[in-house]
Amino acid sequence: MRVGVLTGGGDCPGLNAVIRGVVRKSAAQHGFEVIGFRDGWRGPLEGLTMPLGVEQCRGILPRGGTILGSSRTNPFAVPDGVERIVANLAAAGVDALVAIGGEDTLGVATRLAEAGVQVVGVPKTIDNDLSGTDFTFGFDTAVNIATEAIDRLHTTAESHHRVLVVEVMGRHAGWIALHAGIAGGASEVLIPEVPFDIEAVCAHVEARFRSEYAPVVVVSEGAVPADGSGMTLVTGEKDAFGHVRLGGIGDRLAGEIESRTGKEARAVVLGHVQRGGTPTAFDRWLATRFGLHAADAVAEGDFGVMVALRGTDIVRVPLAEGTGELKVVSPREFAEAQVFFG
Amino acid sequence: MRVGVLTGGGDCPGLNAVIRGVVRKSAAQHGFEVIGFRDGWRGPLEGLTMPLGVEQCRGILPRGGTILGSSRTNPFAVPDGVERIVANLAAAGVDALVAIGGEDTLGVATRLAEAGVQVVGVPKTIDNDLSGTDFTFGFDTAVNIATEAIDRLHTTAESHHRVLVVEVMGRHAGWIALHAGIAGGASEVLIPEVPFDIEAVCAHVEARFRSEYAPVVVVSEGAVPADGSGMTLVTGEKDAFGHVRLGGIGDRLAGEIESRTGKEARAVVLGHVQRGGTPTAFDRWLATRFGLHAADAVAEGDFGVMVALRGTDIVRVPLAEGTGELKVVSPREFAEAQVFFG
Amino acid sequence: MRVGVLTGGGDCPGLNAVIRGVVRKSAAQHGFEVIGFRDGWRGPLEGLTMPLGVEQCRGILPRGGTILGSSRTNPFAVPDGVERIVANLAAAGVDALVAIGGEDTLGVATRLAEAGVQVVGVPKTIDNDLSGTDFTFGFDTAVNIATEAIDRLHTTAESHHRVLVVEVMGRHAGWIALHAGIAGGASEVLIPEVPFDIEAVCAHVEARFRSEYAPVVVVSEGAVPADGSGMTLVTGEKDAFGHVRLGGIGDRLAGEIESRTGKEARAVVLGHVQRGGTPTAFDRWLATRFGLHAADAVAEGDFGVMVALRGTDIVRVPLAEGTGELKVVSPREFAEAQVFFG
């Protein structure tokens, strides 16, 4: 039996650990040959393969990124995409596919499974917003990086009596902001699920200064002001260089706070440092287990599923379940820690 | 209402985050006054208290250790211990107690609850071996420190063609060894739950060298050789200085491997660096939530329970459930990753 | 004898270590009383003092920021500024001042020394661009943070076949970019001292891709394109929010590279995380020694000087020497490592 592996979408610490888990388990217990497809769905679409044995996996466990490369290629947006994939898998003698990726990658996997391709999914998102699993790998690394940044910014805020705004990843879900905000002792956490009131934010900033502590505000890149809050956000607006701003809420929020409160405010946009580099121990452990269990699912012929974490167990859930709807922060979860933020 | 807080047993990253969580929630939502008892059960036993308000909790979230101090004092080993505690709580006007600790501390709490003291427990163990909760805070920090050490030792092992043995915490349960061994890419993981065969270990070490990779062996401090394995361990033996060795398996194992295989072997005993210092983001998040929920349990008059993590939820379980039996690594969990170690 | 201490300008990891060094040495060996002036030169200008004994310095060694607060207040820009400082020092019974700061703060110190104030300077700049000293504290911390970020971004660049641009601090001097670029294995380092040719940068980016490696470009915030290079930079231009952009070269450079080469390019602006948080061991060691030696200079009545590092020795140089001209990267120093960047 020959198994193909691919990684799609944005990179995420732990991808290499999953790949190694699949390869080592396949080699040692299941007797599969494993090959790699390069650059996400572009690999099977264009027949781009690479050898992927125990040798290729040496030393990759602690390394960020993915040795297979990645892309956002969507075969359903390409004429005859599915047919080409099926043909290329056959040509490469590949019986089953392990697809490691997020909503988009697994969405393609779901439709390919419906088209008869034998596929096992491994959920991946730095944002932790995939349903069906307690956590995704990469998230813990991102939260730790954001928390360390918040730790560092506290001393600057207090030494200069300034507001520090930290923009973290999270377009649709505020998990990184919420966890890092709790862990870093933020004064305020603003997430996409709960549009914020800029006047309330500024009132809180001023209250914080009265108690002699300089505030650190954590904001998800996808957070937006509530209508009628006195701050409007024009989507798609361009910056001074003519580039459409992706995000930009951090800089903007700092500007608003400064002009409304008269307190100096500075923004730090963490950006890509949150998703590169060596994974935390938790992410390596979770990603490795995902890889081991994905190989088992293939060995058992259990296709159309993705592996998932429930408590401390790795389980399998239907692929569609992981991609059906986004896992967002619930009002209850957001309320839980408001005692620190309100 | 007045609530007392104490921390007992070995220190653990996250204790201060729990304390802060109890205090902030009590102050902001429940209107409790909180006071601290110093040095574990010695505090209520001897009436040692300290103020514990929002002010005392400033800046403690990222700090390791416990601002309350700790001890291993057992009031049941002291004449009239329970009576003195009850009297001291009354004298201090304390209506309820939040006890943060491990098997011993919570065991005392269980018996005090049976004696009528209103107590809520918060589970704490670096070793992660308390039943009733998926994880305890401090464990993730310890695993990350051990993993970083393993990362570092790989390059030394390979540069010098040596065996490196890393002794990690875990007297009765191998959780730190297992998680750090998986995350660090160890060649071998030896845990208390599964007595090891020194000859099999040495055979594996030699096989590893044949594939040109120098092995890193992770061993729990409580791991023991199997009877008849050719290596005996005299418990309670004394070292050259007349001190009874606590642990010592790491040094010993390195010696055995070196003399049996002829390969240079060196041991590193991580020791107390695993339990001090700033907690990881996961541990700060978990510990903070434990503190918030413990305050809620007090507010609801739900005593005789401890807070616990199940999946991503904080739940309450009877105190006795958390201390009834140790949570050890099951054969299934140990087998899962043997493909890397065997 | 009573000694005042103040910290001016931007915060910098190690400020608290200097303060502690002055206080501990003064208390233990010289018998001085030390008091703190708050918020840079605003402290002596407005008579804002705080107690500063051994007690206040407990636990501050590893903490970023400054317990004294800081500001950019310039007493020479205030009517009767010098007279007010002299009067306030006299009123507080302060015989000598230790001023910890950068070009601006020490420039004020120099002029106050000329006006008869007994002052010892301690050089401070994250940018390492003060003359008279081999290194300033805070610089090593900033370089390590930038290097760790570059390490992380390499894997993202390679997984996505993207250009990653990292903007680091350095308005007038490229020390952070040069050191972090060397340490992080950057493909290109652009510094204020050497205006860059955007076409050469893009040619290099393309060459790098041909060798299958995705490039990481490190750029100082103060780097500028050479005239006639095909890329113009309007100073003082405003962003979409009406704020004048300070820096912005990172985003802009990524945009230019993307539009000229057709390769995806992303920028990360490290910003304030470079200057907050716990100092590295080198910075704690250097800052502590600066503090100890500043106290000695006061004890010896050697005023109008600043402490400085030469090799491994702490020496004293005239205050004016440290602030006379900026220490920039020389052509020889920049050429040394061009073999990695060209």
Place this chain on the structure above:
Amino acid sequence: MRVGVLTGGGDCPGLNAVIRGVVRKSAAQHGFEVIGFRDGWRGPLEGLTMPLGVEQCRGILPRGGTILGSSRTNPFAVPDGVERIVANLAAAGVDALVAIGGEDTLGVATRLAEAGVQVVGVPKTIDNDLSGTDFTFGFDTAVNIATEAIDRLHTTAESHHRVLVVEVMGRHAGWIALHAGIAGGASEVLIPEVPFDIEAVCAHVEARFRSEYAPVVVVSEGAVPADGSGMTLVTGEKDAFGHVRLGGIGDRLAGEIESRTGKEARAVVLGHVQRGGTPTAFDRWLATRFGLHAADAVAEGDFGVMVALRGTDIVRVPLAEGTGELKVVSPREFAEAQVFFG
């Protein structure tokens, strides 16, 4: 021209950065071919070579250890050792050698240079005890690891009212202990250069507890008690397993302090974690520059020298100068920070 490179003695973070520096500079500017000799002097002695071009150096900059392997082989202890090396260099067409190592490795290089071999040395020691250079690479990494450990142990010491003893590397010189002790805020630093008085140490420990702070004692592995101090150290004594203890002063000191003061004392022996793993930015920068300048020395035909750091410059000194005598902590340097330790 063909240049050989070897790394000898204990591994040290930065070795790979030196190797990469030599290779990149040789390839880009000097047109040399570079080959690697494996495992220190064993490589040229036994003719063990490996290709060492730009390709082999990809990705090695941040990696600890040495891709060339190392050993403590001394060709002067082998019959005809020098002749065999000369013959093997000739057979491999190697015109010049870059030898990266410490006292032993460079001592061999010195004698080979006297025998006519064209050799350039690069100083390497984690202990920083080589003369002729301000710092050696690897030292800064070791000091940072030790400092982080001390940071972590402070909270444990204070939570448990215990003495924590940290044993760090340094057989003959106390540089790591001194720098990490200053940076970590240790209560006491004991180094090989200054035999300690156990009674004075215990008196200081007790004074420290009276001021309510639990002490952290940093001790070099080579520190020894003064004669007549009341504590004797039998060199070469064996432990319970029959192995001669290398070091062991940490455990022993903790035992003595505990029995003399009645305070609980625990030792942590950092060991090999100090010398493995990724180098700090300072060490990568220094090691890279050493490699670049060693290639330049070869290109200029300047043999029998070693590269060295003086201030911020890389200079060349006669090989013998670097190995003639150990650079130890001078009384003046030790006295400088005694205000924290006494």
